[in-house]
Amino acid sequence: MWAGELKIGGGGTDLGTIKLLAKEFSAKYADIQIRLVPNLGSSGGVKAVADGAINLAFISRPLNAAEALLGLSAIEYARTPFVFAVAANANLSEITRHEVAAIYAGKQASWPDGSLVRIVLRPRNDSDTQLLKSISSEIRQGVLAAESRPGVKLALTDQGAADDLEKIPGAIGTTTLALLLSEDRRLKSLRFDGKAPAVGNRAAGDYPFFKQLFLVADKQHIEKRNTVAIERFIAFVLSPAGKKILLSTGHLLP
Amino acid sequence: MASQNHDWVLDHLPSGNRLIVRLCWIASFSAIITALVLPLGYVVIGYQHQVNLVETDASVKAAALTEIAAESPELWRYQIQRVEEVLQRQVVVLEHAMLLVYDAEDHLLFSTGQRPVSPIVRRAMPIIESGRAVGRIEILHSFRKELMRTAIVALLGLLLGGLIYVTLRSLPQRALRRLTKELMEQQARYLAAVESSTEGYMLLDAEGAFLEVNAAMCLLTGYSRSKLTHMKIAALEANDVDCKFLERDGPADNQRFETRWEKIDGTLIDVEVSATYLAQDGGRQFCFVRDITDRKRSEEAIWMQANFDALTGLPNRRMFHDRLAQELKKAHRASLQAALLFIDLDHFKEINDTLGHGKGDLLLTEAARRISGCIRETDTVARLGGDEFTVVLAEVDDGGVVARVAQNILLKLTAPFMLGGQIGRISASIGIAIYPSDASTADELLKKADQAMYAAKHQGRNQYSYFPADRRLSVRRLSFK
Numbered sequence: 001m002w003a004g005e006l007k008i009g010g011g012g013t014d015l016g017t018i019k020l021l022a023k024e025f026s027a028k029y030a031d032i033q034i035r036l037v038p039n040l041g042s043s044g045g046v047k048a049v050a051d052g053a054i055n056l057a058f059i060s061r062p063l064n065a066a067e068a069l070l071g072l073s074a075i076e077y078a079r080t081p082f083v084f085a086v087a088a089n090a091n092l093s094e095i096t097r098h099e100v101a102a103i104y105a106g107k108q109a110s111w112p113d114g115s116l117v118r119i120v121l122r123p124r125n126d127s128d129t130q131l132l133k134s135i136s137s138e139i140r141q142g143v144l145a146a147e148s149r150p151g152v153k154l155a156l157t158d159q160g161a162a163d164d165l166e167k168i169p170g171a172i173g174t175t176t177l178a179l180l181l182s183e184d185r186r187l188k189s190l191r192f193d194g195k196a197p198a199v200g201n202r203a204a205g206d207y208p209f210f211k212q213l214f215l216v217a218d219k220q221h222i223e224k225r226n227t228v229a230i231e232r233f234i235a236f237v238l239s240p241a242g243k244k245i246l247l248s249t250g251h252l253l254p
Numbered sequence: 255m256a257s258q259n260h261d262w263v264l265d266h267l268p269s270g271n272r273l274i275v276r277l278c279w280i281a282s283f284s285a286i287i288t289a290l291v292l293p294l295g296y297v298v299i300g301y302q303h304q305v306n307l308v309e310t311d312a313s314v315k316a317a318a319l320t321e322i323a324a325e326s327p328e329l330w331r332y333q334i335q336r337v338e339e340v341l342q343r344q345v346v347v348l349e350h351a352m353l354l355v356y357d358a359e360d361h362l363l364f365s366t367g368q369r370p371v372s373p374i375v376r377r378a379m380p381i382i383e384s385g386r387a388v389g390r391i392e393i394l395h396s397f398r399k400e401l402m403r404t405a406i407v408a409l410l411g412l413l414l415g416g417l418i419y420v421t422l423r424s425l426p427q428r429a430l431r432r433l434t435k436e437l438m439e440q441q442a443r444y445l446a447a448v449e450s451s452t453e454g455y456m457l458l459d460a461e462g463a464f465l466e467v468n469a470a471m472c473l474l475t476g477y478s479r480s481k482l483t484h485m486k487i488a489a490l491e492a493n494d495v496d497c498k499f500l501e502r503d504g505p506a507d508n509q510r511f512e513t514r515w516e517k518i519d520g521t522l523i524d525v526e527v528s529a530t531y532l533a534q535d536g537g538r539q540f541c542f543v544r545d546i547t548d549r550k551r552s553e554e555a556i557w558m559q560a561n562f563d564a565l566t567g568l569p570n571r572r573m574f575h576d577r578l579a580q581e582l583k584k585a586h587r588a589s590l591q592a593a594l595l596f597i598d599l600d601h602f603k604e605i606n607d608t609l610g611h612g613k614g615d616l617l618l619t620e621a622a623r624r625i626s627g628c629i630r631e632t633d634t635v636a637r638l639g640g641d642e643f644t645v646v647l648a649e650v651d652d653g654g655v656v657a658r659v660a661q662n663i664l665l666k667l668t669a670p671f672m673l674g675g676q677i678g679r680i681s682a683s684i685g686i687a688i689y690p691s692d693a694s695t696a697d698e699l700l701k702k703a704d705q706a707m708y709a710a711k712h713q714g715r716n717q718y719s720y721f722p723a724d725r726r727l728s729v730r731r732l733s734f735k
Contacts, residue, residue, distance in 0.1 A: 009329065037329055044332035053329055123335055156339050 006055050006229045009037030010045030011127075012158030013060035014080070014213050016182030017249045024245060025236045032229045039157050042127060046072065049218050055230055057216040060176070061127045074214045077237050078251035080178035081197035082131050082209040083189035085165055094191035095172075097136050103172065104142030106149060111170060119146055120164045120173030121154045128158075128174045131209065162187060176211055177250030199252050210252065277426050285419035292411030293404050300400040301375070307346045308377045312393045314345040316379035319355065319391060323383040330388070331363050341366045352394040358387060370396030454525075454543035460536045462487040474525070474545055476518035492516040512546065524550040563637040565615055566622035574636030574644055578696045581634070581648045582689055590649045593656040596685040596703035597625065597663065599641035600715040605678045613673040617680065624666040628659055644703070650688070660684050660718040668716065681716035683707050692721050 008018065015038060022034040040048055045057030050070045063074050084100065086092050091113055102108040103117050110116055122128040124147060133140040146152050153168065155161035158179055165171045166186050177197050180187050189197045195206045215237065217230050236242050243253055318340040323330040331337075341353045341364060350371075355364040378392040448455045454471035456464055464482045472479055475490060492514040510528045517523060524547045532538040561573035569577060578594065585592040599621060606614035618641065625643055626635045634646040645663070650656055664682055671678040685707025693699035702721040710719035 009332070037326070039326070039336065040329065040332045041335040044329075044334040047334065048329060048332040051332075053332060123339055125338070126335060154339070156336050 004031055004229075005033045005035060006233060007035045007037060007053075008056045008058065008233075009040040009048055009054045010058035010216075011042040011060045012039065012160075012179070013127075013176050013211060014058055014078075014178050014182070015159065017178055017246065017251065018058050020182060020245050020249065021233075021237055021242055024241060025233055028236065028241075029229075029232055032232065034233075038159070041157075043125075046070070046216055049216050052218065055217065056233060059214050059216055060211045062212060062214065063216070071219050072216050073219045074216045075234060075238075076212055076214050076254050077234075077242075078178075078213045078246045078253055079210040080176045080213060080251050081189070081199070081207055082128070082211050083175060083177055083180070083197040084172060084192060085162075085175045085180065085185075085187045085189050086172050087166060087169075088186045088188045090170075090188070092190065093188070094194065096193055097139060100192075101136065101138040101142040104139065104146045106142075106145060115170045118168050118171045119152050120161050120168065120171050121146055121152055122161060122174065123154065123156060127211065128161075131211065132174055135209065159183075178213075180250065182249040199247070199250060213251070273430060274427060277430070278423060281419045281422035284422055285415035287415075288418050289408070289411045289415030292414065293408035296407040297400065297404040300404065301397065304375045304395060304397055304400060305377065307348055308351070308375050308393050308395050309379075311345045311348055311351070312377050312379040312391055315340050315343065315353070315393075316381055316391045318343070319381045319389070320383065323381055323388050327383050327388070330383075331357060334364075337364055338366070348393070348395050349399070350396055354392045354394070355381075355389060356392065357389045363389065370394055371398050373397045373401070451542070454545075456482075456487075456539075456541050456543065458487055458539035458541065460538070462539075465538070471543065474517075474523070474543060475515065476521075490515040492522050512550075523547045563622075566619050566637050568622050568626070568643070569634060569636040571636070571638045574634070574638060574646075575696060577634040577636070578644075578646050578699070581646050582696055582699070585649060585689055588649060590651055591691070592689040593647040593650050594687050594689070594699050594703045595645040595647065595656075595660055595663070595718070596687075596700070596707040597643040597645065598683050598707050598711065599643075599667070600681040600683055600711070602641035602680055605673075605680065609673060609676055609678060613676065613678065616673045617671045617678050620671050621667060621680075624669070625663055628662045628666055633659075644700075653688075656686060656688070657718075660686060664716060664718060683710040683715050684718035685710055685721065686718055687721045 008022065010018075015036075019036060022036060026032070026034055037048075037054055040054075040057070042057075042059035042061050045054070045059050046063065046067050048054045049057045049072060050067075059074075062076075063072060084095055090111075092111065099108060104119060108117060121143075122132075129143065133143050153164055153171075155164050155173070158175065161173050162175055162179060162183065162185050165173050165175070175185075175187070175189075177189055177199070179185065180189060191197075192207070192209070195208070197207045197209075215234055217227075217234075237246075246253060319330075319337065322333055322336050322340070326333060337355065341355070350367065352367040352369050353365065354362060357363055373396070375395045375397050376392065378390050380387040381389040381391060448468050451468060452470055454474040455466070455468040456471050457466040459465055463486045464484075467479055467482045469479075472482065475482065477485065508528075508530050510526065512524060512526050514522055514524050523545055526544045526546045527541055528544075529539050529541040532540050561570060561576075562568065563570045581592050584590075599618075602614065602617070605617055618637075621641075622635065622637060622643065625645065629635060629645055629647070632648050634644075634648075636644045636646075638644055645659070647656055647659060663684065667680060667682045671680070685703045685705065687693055687699045687702035687706060689699050692702045706719045706721035709721075710717050713719065
């Protein structure tokens with residue numbers, strides 16, 4: 001099983017991109033079967049790799065202190081803008097941090113056109129929520145208020161959040177530019193404080209919020225077992241072919 | 255009397271001292287039950303409620319985890335976010351609960367919350383995937399808060415129990431004391447009424463022994479109270495018959511009857527008794543007794559006046575007719591004869607006229623005595639009035655008896671009468687009629703006897719004559735005069 005199969009799992013942030021990469025990789029290496037395991041999340045992916053349940057994890061945050069002690073190897077393969085998104089047909093294109101704080105705090109309950117604002121929250125310990133709370137203390141207070149407000153939609157996965165943003169009228173939430181582009185979502189990212197979450201802008205240093213993306217493998221497994229498939233996949237991601245895919249799907253290369 | 259009242263209340267009210275003791279027990283029991291049941295009930299219900307909450311929470315979360323396991327059978331344990339979200343769901347309100355998720359090999363996969371303080375309610379539900387348990391969720395919840403609440407409830411239970419005790423103990427006791435006081439007052443009134451009554455009062459037990467008597471009863475019988483309360487009613491009964499006090503027809507029997515008692519000095523008195531049966535303590539007779547001796551004497555006197563001749567003491571005409579009718583009936587039933595002797599004193603008017611009515615009355619009295627001495631006890635002598643007497647001879651089966659009686663009477667009456675120092679001489683004419691040969695009715699028989707008596711008179715007096723006079727050789731004249 002191990003020799004010809006590569007089991008990859010992790011968070012949903014870059015799942016769409018990983019699928020594109022896996023497709024290209026499989027075309028190139030027909031002898032290696034890639035099996036994608038969705039919805040593990042960053043933490044679950046890291047734990048699954050540590051337990052040997054999967055071979056490679058793709059996560060959207062650096063390893064934490066406890067995970068770092070597990071003897072894992074993490075390679076940052078790209079970054080992608082962390083964005084506020086609404087439905088593609090929404091009559092909204094930008095938002096300020098004060099508006100975000102007011103929306104999450106429940107102070108702004110409707111959009112300019114009069115329709116209701118509906119927040120899509122992520123779990124408290126999710127990297128999206130952590131990043132959102134770190135933007136400003138005002139936003140942090142707003143998010144805390146939203147978390148304790150009954151009836152606010154909570155999406156457990158990145159894909160679930162994107163689905164909710166597409167389906168729920170007047171919905172607003174967080175996601176990544178990579179997810180929007182790689183999964184061809186009917187969503188649009190909003191300019192934040194006048195800055196557009198474009199990769200080019202990141203290069204200019206305008207857009208301030210990004211999520212780091214890592215590939216995680218178990219060093220021991222790499223040492224003890226046949227690591228050809230893992231090494232080949234990592235090499236492919238970092239190869240020009242891989243970079244091309246990453247750049248076309250809202251990633252910034254390290 | 256007051257102490258007697260008190261004793262009576264205690265003896266006759268089971269609700270007296272004993273009731274107070276019982277009330278104390280009931281109050282204590284109720285208080286203890288309340289003090290125990292309230293917290294026990296609360297803790298049992300509270301515990302069951304907590305168990306239900308924990309079971310519900312575990313059940314709902316196990317179902318959610320089962321869904322995750324179904325979607326990803328091999329890697330469900332790595333879906334940390336989803337599992338943690340399930341664990342954080344607030345299905346029911348469980349403060350300070352600890353949730354643990356184990357895999358099938360009993361390895362701990364997830365845990366949330368701190369281990370709760372004991373005592374702990376612990377419930378586990380399996381996580382099922384394709385019909386097999388791939389793990390379990392276990393929820394631990396402290397029961398200490400409920401116990402603390404139970405302590406408060408126990409305190410309230412104690413207070414409530416105390417309140418119930420005080421209420422149950424004091425209120426009925428107050429009512430009982432009031433009731434006892436009223437009863438004692440009633441008893442005092444009753445005893446005063448009974449004691450002051452001119453009628454005798456007695457309470458008898460089922461054996462007829464005196465339990466209570468009043469002063470009038472002592473006066474009536476001549477016995478002291480202490481003596482009576484050691485006697486039985488039968489000891490007073492003068493009549494040698496079954497004691498009516500012991501005759502019972504039913505539990506609610508009231509009876510009124512007359513009887514005759516013998517007083518301590520041997521005097522006989524007639525009494526009227528009103529007895530009420532009380533079905534308590536094996537049966538009681540509650541009686542009032544009235545001395546009716548004088549009334550009975552009056553009634554007897556009236557009866558005597560109505561039925562007897564005041565001078566001679568013999569039955570008068572009224573009584574004679576009754577007796578004659580009875581004897582004829584008896585003779586008819588026995589198919590025997592009866593004879594009626596109609597006696598008229600000869601020359602009595604001369605005695606009255608010469609010696610005076612006083613002497614005449616003496617003669618009549620002596621004549622009555624002499625006639626009575628000639629007959630059997632079963633026969634009847636009556637004075638119809640004036641100097642006319644009758645004799646009814648019952649159940650005559652031998653015609654010779656009648657003639658012997660008539661002859662004897664004639665003989666006795668011709669003997670001289672000593673009338674207060676003077677001597678009176680008379681004779682008698684006797685008419686005899688026989689039932690049923692001479693007459694079938696009393697009136698007719700009397701009439702025939704009267705006719706026969708006149709026949710005897712006409713034939714020279716001092717003789718008897720049968721009816722009809724010409725049919726028999728009926729006229730007998732005393733040859734010695």
